[in-house]
Amino acid sequence: MNNVEEIKRNDMEGQETKKEPFWIFGYGSLCWNPGFEYKQSVTGYVKGFSRRFWQGNTTHRGTEGKPGRVATLIEDKEGITWGKAFLVAAENNAALPYLSNRECQLGGYRIYTVNFYPKPFLPSSSSDKKDALLYIAVPENKHWLGAAPLPEIARQILECHGSSGPNAEYLLRLADFMREEIPEALDEHLFSLERLVRKFAGDMKICLRSLMGEAQERREEKVEATVPSNQFASRVPEKKLRCVNM
Template identity: 80%
Template sequence: MDMSEDRNNAMEARKEPFWVFGYGSLCWNPGFQYQQSITGYVKGFSRRFWQGNTTHRGTESKPGRVATLIEDKEGITWGKAFLISADDNAALPYLSTRECKLGGYRTHTVNFHPRPNLFGSSSSSLSITEKKNALLYIAVPENKHWLGAAPLPDIAKQILECHGQSGPNAEYLLRLADFMREEIPEALDEHLFSLERLVRKFASDMKICLRTLMGEEPQEEKQEVKAVVPSYQFASRIPEKKLRCVNM
């Protein structure tokens, strides 16, 4: 892994498409143009909600918590990679502002492994076994927004209480969990789904409607029917719960 931030400039100078790997909000809200996207994973890392955020999902006085990666020899982190055109002059400056200047992240290069296509489709330009170099944004303990480890209930309560320019901190967590459940159902992320479970429990205890919090219309009773959860999903992958809104 290249630990130098100069890699960002080097990638800008290249005259060929390149990949950016997202494992947080980029998975469901990239915010830039791309030629192709594909799910997959990087090895040697685990996802943790240890990075503080004072703009998008929190404030200076009440920072939220967002995902970063920590080095873990046995770790695998799933997410989505985006292929950016060589002549795209907007994506990297946008990401530099969003991830580095405002988020406190640094740029690295990793090997990205595309997810094996379980249905045998050949629509992807990447073969099942092919891996690619990809840009990756990681927050390290030296950055000013770093919050570090904490008991999971404390992290969940902080996420539920915080709000930033991009919306509630809880929305970040829940949309990331939804992305993983819908697009990579076979992947396991105990940290992510434990936090999701706790946030939903605390919201229910506090009579907080998460759908309203996320700016969504409450579902009617007739929309309650959901597909049966396949048996191959892990026990920690709890089905999404219906939360009733309470007028307060």
């Protein structure tokens, strides 16, 4: 890939420490559920890529028999993909092993370095680029599903579930993140899929509010079972739920 530099597996995927703080850029579920400790987070973008729901998922958002679809990046000379970057402390020895399991071993992604551009605080200000780690799924991985007509992708997303919840929740939370954090950003692929999923849910009498509420309850139960009370209370995202049957 011309726009990124792949990090050798024996250099990063098993590495537990780094000599200085580093950035991780997320453009999918990491945007609202990073799952690791970080010092700072900022919205921003990477150049030369477009987001596509072309990667299959058989654990978090689907099963072996019915894989879901999650986001990856494809090279696009004119493309810009918005997301969120997280600054991780050098002494954090848990973030990289956690992401190696979540993104690489289970998800089929590879680690790359890329130039990340933080969102300017003011329209007239400039944003200095930063090096960031990035996880991208390429066609050679076993979970790759590739391109398909948008209605077909939307129906697949609506029908699939995994251990982390419904595939539709992944799509809707990502669309909500984009609208709320970067309202000026354009992502026709993402928002077209969101519109189709909402339409098909309405046609099938599926209440997305109930679907997403059940997924949130499962996550909260998991946290309560493993974490002392109130330790992560401030990190639980507010529910922004809609029901298509209203």
